[in-house]
Amino acid sequence: MLTSPASDLTLVLDIGKTNAKLLMVDTQGVVFEQHSRPNKSVISELGYPALDLDGLRQWVGLTLRGSANAKQCGRVIASTHGAAFVGLGDDGVAWAPLDYEFDVRGMVRDAPDAQISAAFDEAYQLIRDPFSETLAPDLPAGLNAARQLYWMQHRHPQAWANTRTLLPYPQYWAWWLSGVRSSERSSLGCHTQLWCPQVREFSKLAKAQGWDTLFAPFRDAWAVLGPLRPDLAQDWGLPQACQVHVGVHDSNACLARYIEPEFPGQVEQTKALTVVSSGTWTILMAPNAPVQDLQAQSDMLGNVDVLGRTTPTARFMGGREFDHLLGGAGPDDGSMADLRQLIDTHTRALPSFASDGGPFRDHRGQVLRGDPSATRILIRSLSAGERSTLAALYCAQVTCWLVKRLWQGAAASQSALLVEGPLAQNTLYMSILSALLPDHTCYASTETLEGTARGAWQLCHWQVTSAPKFLNLASACAVDGLREYHERWLIEIDHLTP
Known part of the structure; x- marks a missing residue:
């Protein structure tokens, strides 16, 4: 492991579907330190496969506390896989974010209320926008994020009622790091059926369901949201002035x-x-x-x-x-x-x-x-x-x-x-x-x-x-x-x- 004499390493949190990586890179692009761990879904309290937020957060903290280079990190940015969104409530995460490989249609078909289960996908197909507008094809499982939101809204209405803000996955990590909520276009435009790329605005579906009003303000992927949360900086040994960037779809x-x-x-x-x-x-x-x-x-x-x-x-x-x-x-x-x-x-x-x-x-x-x-x-x-x-x-x-x-x-x-x-x-x-x-x-x-x-x-x-x-x-x-x-x-x- 190299030890950086500089004070401006960039901490990159790169969360892929299969593996998560944490890297420290200097201003010339040289990697000083890197770590990785498998990334698998976990079963949520509501019974569906969800993204492992807790496991990843614990891993990031444990890794940084043991790093000699953490104190040199002047910037941090997250890059994550697409088709993933996090709902925030008044006190943090409102419901565990769905793993996009979870087949929301299959689970609804197995629900006790056969009438609801049979009608779910038909109802969604009737309200989603055409491909000509969203340029997002109808995909299996939860690869269309709008279907995830629709499923959560109708399958778990009590959990959904706690939702105050919707964040794309990279911006969830930016929020966790900085406390500032933001949205970014590369994740919103990743086959979500939430966005119309050619006119650069939310889809009619997102507007009709009221989801557009839940998304945090847009910021550019490279923009700085502010410094790292003081409690995280102290816990991990990072500089108090470490700047958190908005983040990006991988x-x-x-x-x-x-x-x-x-x-x-x-x-x-x-x-x-x-x-x-x-x-x-x-x-x-x-x-x-x-x-x-x-x-x-x-x-x-x-x-x-x-x-x-x-x-x-x-x-x-x-x-x-x-x-x-x-x-x-x-x-x-x-x-x-x-x-x-x-x-x-x-x-x-x-x-x-x-x-x-x-x-x-x-x-x-x-x-x-x-x-x-x-x-x-x-x-x-x-x-x-x-x-x-x-x-x-x-x-x-x-x-x-x-x-x-x-x-x-x-x-x-x-x-x-x-x-x-x-x-x-x-x-x-x-x-x-x-x-x-x-x-x-x-x-x-x-x-x-x-x-x-x-x-x-x-x-x-x-x-x-x-x-x-x-x-x-x-x-x-x-x-x-x-x-x-x-x-x-x-x-x-x-x-x-x-």
Whole structure:
């Protein structure tokens, strides 16, 4: 562990769906200290899976009390996953915030009052705004935050009656740290059905339900809310003057690093820029892609960047699917020889291996071998190298398919694709993706600090004019038959698309 001689470390609280991280980063972008813990839901007092606020708060306090660098932290910012909101009452949290993987529709169907349970989703469908306005598709479980709020309001009206303020998840942490309530657009525009990105205002649903009046005032993600609460500063050993920033939706933290002119890019700015943020979700954000071509049935949506602008987005649960296809193999066990073997035997993965999102979420994934007579095989029948290679190959193919869907044949000259997160570290994935997208220049982030945390850190240093450069140009693999293999894969998945 390094010890900082400076007095201006930035404390980044990066809460992903699978893992939570706490990092201390200096003014030059060097990580001085970092910690992580698994992030899992807990069962709330009302009986549903909820975000583990208590566990995370205790972990943050315990970690900082044991840190030699805590006293050097002059700033703090939170970056969190989307589809998460916290209701505050007069004395703190009014009700435990729902885990977005909790199927509110399924739970209501199992409720004692069958009439209410049967009518719940139908009622919600009747009142939600159309995709053309919110650019938020109808998603499973609680991935549309408006459905979470509607469920809580009608399923637990007594708890809901205690709600005085609604906060996006990053701003909950900012409130806990500073005592100041705020809202921020990148979380409100994350497939919530609460926001209309193109007109930059709350949806008709949010207004009709009165939710819009509950949200705290809007502040920019990089804005300073004020100093850390004195009791926390004293308990943790942080400076009393430590400044708390508003915070940001994690994938938008990745994107913020490359938005001109506010953030200096590490590659020449291009019209066709696509940023791929990987983790539990693989999220593709294309700031200048055509909004009118977004397809709700393919889990495409209009996100909102930190400047409040509509950002065409596509996604799939790449991290979950990659792990499933690994079947216990290591992510780097694959090789070009294994890729050659998969192509020669026409062994391929057809989506999907996760049911909580993505364009193929309604289809059960399978691994096939042979052509034209295909045989379904077990993942475990493949060697560790083949499984690892198949995982990289499959994720590269789905990424490529989504890139093409986002741009819909738009001019691809000067196209840049930047990959952040674990997939950027996978050489096979990057080389296959580059080969499948010859009209794009593909870059991989090479730093160990993930783009979510890096972007959050950079938001705290808005005036920085020279960001650290962590991008490497990816080289396309030269394996005969890859293009033809992919073309046949495209034909096979064509009947899966709505």
